[in-house]
Amino acid sequence: MRRIVAAALGLGVACGALGGDQSASEAIAQYRQMLEDGNPAELMELRGEELWTTPRGPRNVTLEQCDLGLGPGVVEGAYARLPRYFADTDRVQDVESRLLTCMTTLQGFAYEDATRAWYKAGSDLEALVTFIATRSKGQPIDTPVKHAKEVEALAVGADFFYRRSGPLDFACATCHSQDDRRIRLQELPNFENPASARTSMTVWPAYRVSQSAVWTMERRLIDCIRQMRYPEPELGSDAIIALQVYLQHQARGGVMQGPGIKR
Amino acid sequence: MKSLSRALPLLLCLLANGVAAADALEVTVRRSFPGASDEERRTRLDQDEVQALCSKHRNRPPADVAARIVESQLQTIRYPEDGKLLGDWRAGEKLASIGTGGHIGRIQPDPADRKKGGNCYACHTLAKKEVAAGNLGPSLTGIGTVRGNGPEAVRYTYQKIFNAQAFFPCSSMPRFGHSGWLTPQEIADAVAFLLDPESPVNKD
Amino acid sequence: MGSPMKVRARNDGGTTEVKILMSHPMETGRRKNEKGDLIPALFIQQVSVQHQGKVVLSAQWGPAISANPFLSFKFRGGAKGETVKVTWVDNKGDSRTDEALIA
Numbered sequence: 001m002r003r004i005v006a007a008a009l010g011l012g013v014a015c016g017a018l019g020g021d022q023s024a025s026e027a028i029a030q031y032r033q034m035l036e037d038g039n040p041a042e043l044m045e046l047r048g049e050e051l052w053t054t055p056r057g058p059r060n061v062t063l064e065q066c067d068l069g070l071g072p073g074v075v076e077g078a079y080a081r082l083p084r085y086f087a088d089t090d091r092v093q094d095v096e097s098r099l100l101t102c103m104t105t106l107q108g109f110a111y112e113d114a115t116r117a118w119y120k121a122g123s124d125l126e127a128l129v130t131f132i133a134t135r136s137k138g139q140p141i142d143t144p145v146k147h148a149k150e151v152e153a154l155a156v157g158a159d160f161f162y163r164r165s166g167p168l169d170f171a172c173a174t175c176h177s178q179d180d181r182r183i184r185l186q187e188l189p190n191f192e193n194p195a196s197a198r199t200s201m202t203v204w205p206a207y208r209v210s211q212s213a214v215w216t217m218e219r220r221l222i223d224c225i226r227q228m229r230y231p232e233p234e235l236g237s238d239a240i241i242a243l244q245v246y247l248q249h250q251a252r253g254g255v256m257q258g259p260g261i262k263r
Numbered sequence: 264m265k266s267l268s269r270a271l272p273l274l275l276c277l278l279a280n281g282v283a284a285a286d287a288l289e290v291t292v293r294r295s296f297p298g299a300s301d302e303e304r305r306t307r308l309d310q311d312e313v314q315a316l317c318s319k320h321r322n323r324p325p326a327d328v329a330a331r332i333v334e335s336q337l338q339t340i341r342y343p344e345d346g347k348l349l350g351d352w353r354a355g356e357k358l359a360s361i362g363t364g365g366h367i368g369r370i371q372p373d374p375a376d377r378k379k380g381g382n383c384y385a386c387h388t389l390a391k392k393e394v395a396a397g398n399l400g401p402s403l404t405g406i407g408t409v410r411g412n413g414p415e416a417v418r419y420t421y422q423k424i425f426n427a428q429a430f431f432p433c434s435s436m437p438r439f440g441h442s443g444w445l446t447p448q449e450i451a452d453a454v455a456f457l458l459d460p461e462s463p464v465n466k467d
Numbered sequence: 468m469g470s471p472m473k474v475r476a477r478n479d480g481g482t483t484e485v486k487i488l489m490s491h492p493m494e495t496g497r498r499k500n501e502k503g504d505l506i507p508a509l510f511i512q513q514v515s516v517q518h519q520g521k522v523v524l525s526a527q528w529g530p531a532i533s534a535n536p537f538l539s540f541k542f543r544g545g546a547k548g549e550t551v552k553v554t555w556v557d558n559k560g561d562s563r564t565d566e567a568l569i570a
Contacts, residue, residue, distance in 0.1 A: 038487075038537030040534075043471075159285070159318075162322075163318045164317055164318045165309065165310045165314050168437035170437070180398075181397070212492070212534035229307060231296045231303045231367060231368060233295050237295035237297075239296075240295065242291060
């Protein structure tokens with residue numbers, strides 16, 4: 001029995017030597033293939049669906065009337081079309097921001113309660129975003145840039161991508177504006193290159209093995225910004241949303257693959 | 264189409280008025296980091312002249328701007344008190360691997376006294392034995408063998424690490440000495456890691 | 468009662484392949500939290516898979532196994548529509564059982 005277990009659980013260890021780019025990438029690609037049916041993000045997706053359909057909060061209602069941009073309660077395809085402008089809040093919003101709008105206005109949660117420890121593994125927001133994103137699997141990224149505020153967000157997001165500051169003079173572009181680059185052995189997407197942008201944006205949210213947690217795109221960006229030695233941006237803030245508008249725009253047409261697996 | 268024609272005037276307005284666009288960015292940045300202290304804002308979010316210029320020109324400054332940057336950044340360079348620009352390669356080797364220090368925020372900050380390293384391996388290959396090296400910057404393996412460790416090579420290397428933009432305006436490389444991220448002594452140690460013939464960077 | 472597992476079973480020419488995704492933190496007992504305190508060990512120790520009352524896989528696990536473990540194996544036999552039942556028990560005595568029909 002131990003042999004069967006050992007063979008099956010060889011999955012838990014990256015196969016292949018971690019020397020040089022090629023074999024490291026191949027090893028990780030192999031690992032991903034083996035885990036195709038076993039992405040722990042599925043567990044978060046299940047929990048997210050439960051949170052969406054369970055009456056919660058002071059008003060004891062479900063999230064099933066939440067409008068994610070395609071009409072109240074429409075989850076299918078919503079993630080691939082976010083961020084976008086919402087008339088009721090007069091803001092461009094991403095999926096987290098929109099969920100918080102619904103959790104506060106529909107369910108009556110206080111903002112502090114809805115955002116408490118949002119970045120901890122297994123948080124409600126993590127589960128809900130995973131659920132919503134999975135319902136865009138197979139759909140092309142198609143974010144609107146029509147409303148004046150969407151147009152402005154795109155310009156602000158692009159400018160922010162190139163904005164250098166901090167003690168290390170970093171901008172997003174410092175690491176993400178050339179092909180075939182890596183930090184240490186971690187490959188970097190190039191967001192000036194639409195093909196590379198598509199490869200990246202279509203597999204987030206993703207289960208990060210190192211964290212044993214699903215990270216949403218916003219979580220991923222906030223950590224990038226931490227690594228750049230900037231202060232921490234607020235969850236759902238306009239700079240982060242504008243940046244996502246830019247990234248989604250660069251990745252437009254890319255087909256959502258469902259939650260990925262990352263290191 | 265209707266909403267596009269409504270958006271177009273705003274887009275044209277934004278494009279025509281670069282100042283307004285820059286304002287929209289700065290206003291957005293200002294309100295998106297409410298948790299930052301004034302000190303953090305000043306040292307990590309506010310841009311100095313070089314950062315603002317390089318951002319505006321997307322790191323491809325026109326010739327006159329480039330010349331001004333090079334000249335101004337050369338002025339910033341400070342040297343170790345003892346005047347020794349070639350330090351201890353073993354200390355430099357340690358610095359090259361340290362990628363922590365200086366993280367702030369609520370989620371995963373460093374303790375304030377966490378040592379800051381150069382994190383050279385993030386972007387450069389150096390000693391052959393260290394396979395986990397990045398490629399955002401050129402390979403520096405064997406650089407000491409190529410350049411030697413005479414006074415000119417040592418001085419140039421020191422200056423380059425202190426403020427890379429004294430030579431390459433809008434370089435991706437952090438201005439380690441200018442920002443105080445590394446001390447002059449630490450930079451001298453990094454120079455030794457690169458140029459000392461005994462350093463693993465220069466040994467097979 | 469532990470968190471739900473995802474169990475999938477598929478029969479192909481007399482062999483059934485079972486794929487199980489378990490939700491469990493699998494704490495080794497050696498990690499520290501932000502305050503510097505050790506996080507207590509919490510990991511699955513026993514896994515058992517049954518088909519028609521017969522045990523087709525039995526495993527003894529330890530803390531080396533990663534969080535949210537994915538287990539995949541095959542056994543001879545099984546037919547479409549029959550039930551496969553998976554149970555795990557951890558070192559604190561918590562357990563979880565889930566079933567799936569063989570496709």
